[in-house]
Amino acid sequence: MARIILSVNAGSSSVKVSVYSAELHQSPVQLAEAQVSGLSAPPVQLTYARDGKTVAKNKEVGREAISQSDAFDILVKTLVDDADLTQIKSKDDVGIICHRIVHGGDFSRPQLITTETKNHIEDLNDLAPLHNANSLPIVRACLRDFSAARNVACFDSQFHSTLPPHIRTYPIDPDITKRNRLRKYGFHGISYAFITRTAAEFLGKPRDRVNLIALHLGSGSSACAIKGGKSWDTSMGLTPLAGLPGATRSGSVDPSLVFHYVANAGRLSSSSTKDLHISRAEEILNKDAGWKALTGTTDFGDIIASSSSSPEKKLAFDLVVDRICGFVGSYYVSLHGQVDALVFAGGIGEKGAELRAAVVGHLACLGFKLDEGKNEAEGKEAVVRDISGEEVRHRVLVCQTDEQMEMAKTCAEEEEFW
Ligand SMILES: Nc1ncnc2c1ncn2[C@@H]1O[C@H](COP(=O)(O)OP(=O)(O)O)[C@@H](O)[C@H]1O
Ligand SMILES: CC(=O)OP(=O)(O)O
Ligand SMILES: [Mg+2]
Numbered sequence: 311m312a313r314i315i316l317s318v319n320a321g322s323s324s325v326k327v328s329v330y331s332a333e334l335h336q337s338p339v340q341l342a343e344a345q346v347s348g349l350s351a352p353p354v355q356l357t358y359a360r361d362g363k364t365v366a367k368n369k370e371v372g373r374e375a376i377s378q379s380d381a382f383d384i385l386v387k388t389l390v391d392d393a394d395l396t397q398i399k400s401k402d403d404v405g406i407i408c409h410r411i412v413h414g415g416d417f418s419r420p421q422l423i424t425t426e427t428k429n430h431i432e433d434l435n436d437l438a439p440l441h442n443a444n445s446l447p448i449v450r451a452c453l454r455d456f457s458a459a460r461n462v463a464c465f466d467s468q469f470h471s472t473l474p475p476h477i478r479t480y481p482i483d484p485d486i487t488k489r490n491r492l493r494k495y496g497f498h499g500i501s502y503a504f505i506t507r508t509a510a511e512f513l514g515k516p517r518d519r520v521n522l523i524a525l526h527l528g529s530g531s532s533a534c535a536i537k538g539g540k541s542w543d544t545s546m547g548l549t550p551l552a553g554l555p556g557a558t559r560s561g562s563v564d565p566s567l568v569f570h571y572v573a574n575a576g577r578l579s580s581s582s583t584k585d586l587h588i589s590r591a592e593e594i595l596n597k598d599a600g601w602k603a604l605t606g607t608t609d610f611g612d613i614i615a616s617s618s619s620s621p622e623k624k625l626a627f628d629l630v631v632d633r634i635c636g637f638v639g640s641y642y643v644s645l646h647g648q649v650d651a652l653v654f655a656g657g658i659g660e661k662g663a664e665l666r667a668a669v670v671g672h673l674a675c676l677g678f679k680l681d682e683g684k685n686e687a688e689g690k691e692a693v694v695r696d697i698s699g700e701e702v703r704h705r706v707l708v709c710q711t712d713e714q715m716e717m718a719k720t721c722a723e724e725e726e727f728w
Contacts, residue, residue: 313405313728314341314397315721316459317714318382319500320410320448322440323349323529323557323608325381328714329389331397332406334728338718342395344388346371346381350558350597351608354381358388360395379447404459406727407452408717412441412497412550414465420720422727423449423461431463437549438497439596440530440559441466462727464717469499472540480548494552496544498526498656502534504716505653505709510539512694512707513650521648523641525634526711527665528656529557529608533634535641543644545637551596554633557608560599561633568595601626610658614665631665635672642676649704652678655711666697670706677703 312331315338319326324347330338344358354372358365371384389398397403409423413434421427428449435443452461470478478494480487487493502524510520517539524534531554535543545553545562555561568591602608604626617624642649652673654666663686670680679699689695689708698706721727 314403315406315408315718316404316456317408317717318410318448318452319713319717320378320382320441320445321529322444323347323351325349325378325385325448326714327382327385327389328712328718329395329398330715330718330722332718332722334725335723338715338722340715341397342389342392343714344385346376346384349378349381350375351602356384356388358392360392365392377447378444379451382448382451401456402458404456406462406721407456407459408462408464408721409445409449409452410466410500410713410717411445411449411463412466413438413495414463414467415491415495416471417463417465418468418471420462420464420468420717420724420727423453423463427463428453437495439549439592441550460727462717462721464500464720466497466499466501467495469503470494470496470534470541470544473543477543492548494544494547496532496534496541497546497550498530498532498534498544499541500713500716501526501655501711502536502541502544504711504713505655506536506539507716508694508709509651509653509707512696513705515650521645521650522653523638523645523649523651524653524655524709525638525659525669526656527554527610527634527654527658527662530559531556531561531630531634531656531658533637533641535644537645543641551592554637555630556600557610558597558600558602560595560603563595601630604629610662610665614662627665627668631668631672634669638669638673639676647676651705651707653707653709655709660708660710666706666708678706680706 312333315330315332317328324345326345328343329341331341332338342360346356348354352373352375353370354376355368356371357367411431415434505524510517520539522536526532530550533545551559552562605622613623613626617627666685670678679702680697681699684697694707694709696707
């Protein structure tokens with residue numbers, strides 16, 4: 311019997327949901343998708359499509375910042391109130407809800423959400439400050455209000471459970487590492503699973519033979535080295551703060567910077583950090599940094615459009631390109647140059663042709679080259695498209711990543727969730 315699956319992707323700046331009709335062990339069929347974006351940078355906007363047709367595009371739904379949970383309420387109301395979405399007349403029509411949970415700790419598989427899993431996710435709140443705590447109210451609302459649904463947690467970290475020990479270990483006291491579970495976890499893994507599957511199909515290679523350098527570039531941005539279809543290295547770490555800069559995140563900085571952010575830092579003592587408690591420092595690096603701190607906008611599309619007239623925006627653009635190339639170079643060596651393709655994904659990776667051109671321009675020495683026409687062409691229909699130039703050593707692809715679809719597919723494959 312077909313079930314209705316609702317996939318919920320609560321990110322740092324947006325909440326996206328997709329609705330599918332699914333049969334066990336079959337690929338889910340999408341019925342509708344909707345997103346509320348600009349959560350922390352109003353105007354808050356709603357985009358909604360049913361049967362592949364746009365119903366609302368960037369419709370303003372608020373002038374004040376709202377939470378992920380409020381955004382989810384708007385999305386559910388949109389779906390239930392749409393008389394033409396006949397499959398969801400009420401919340402009771404939903405059979406399975408899959409939730410993107412950014413930090414899953416040691417979980418290497420999706421989990422049916424029970425009180426125990428919910429408590430475990432709650433324990434990880436501090437390790438994904440912009441994410442887990444914002445997802446939990448949505449999980450609670452679903453457990454309470456969707457009486458017929460089973461709730462499943464899909465973790466952003468699970469794809470990276472294959473990171474080898476020498477890559478996931480931090481060079482610090484091993485006893486403390488063990489006690490506090492301090493290691494590289496990595497995130498955006500649901501997206502990397504989608505990218506690996508679709509890029510392997512596109513390249514006509516078995517998934518376990520494909521080597522990729524994948525870039526998920528959005529409000530949170532990361533890079534991943536994929537070796538034999540598995541995560542080999544990734545730029546985010548214990549938390550999603552490490553690695554590339556994001557809209558409001560610094561990415562990796564010298565850890566000592568935390569102690570020098572305040573005026574009296576020259577005289578470091580236990581009391582000199584009283585004005586800047588360590589958790590406040592973490593908050594600044596997560597919420598008050600990134601390209602928003604450099605330019606005033608969280609929208610990378612705006613940074614690209616105005617970088618010729620604004621020195622601040624040009625600096626932010628060049629800095630992001632530099633950091634991305636740093637990871638690509640490092641992963642290229644780590645994969646011994648055995649790279650099938652460099653893949654761009656996420657809002658910026660998919661829409662930012664100028665960013666792709668700048669990054670690939672810097673990578674010419676490694677054998678990457680773009681076809682300018684293909685790079686600039688809009689390719690909305692294709693899940694994966696090839697934008698490489700002729701006679702290149704490695705291909706360059708753009709992938710319209712779809713975390714909701716990846717979660718729905720996983721749920722449709724597992725009898726346990728039905
Ligand atoms: N035309 C564009 N060119 C480059 N980047 C864009 C463009 N339009 C939107 N973006 C960027 O895409 C981001 C959203 O990407 P997405 O992956 O959907 O984000 P999220 O991290 O919320 O999941 C926006 O915050 C914006 O910075
Ligand atoms: C892990 C992460 O940073 O996710 P997002 O980009 O959706 O905020
Ligand atoms: Mg995202």
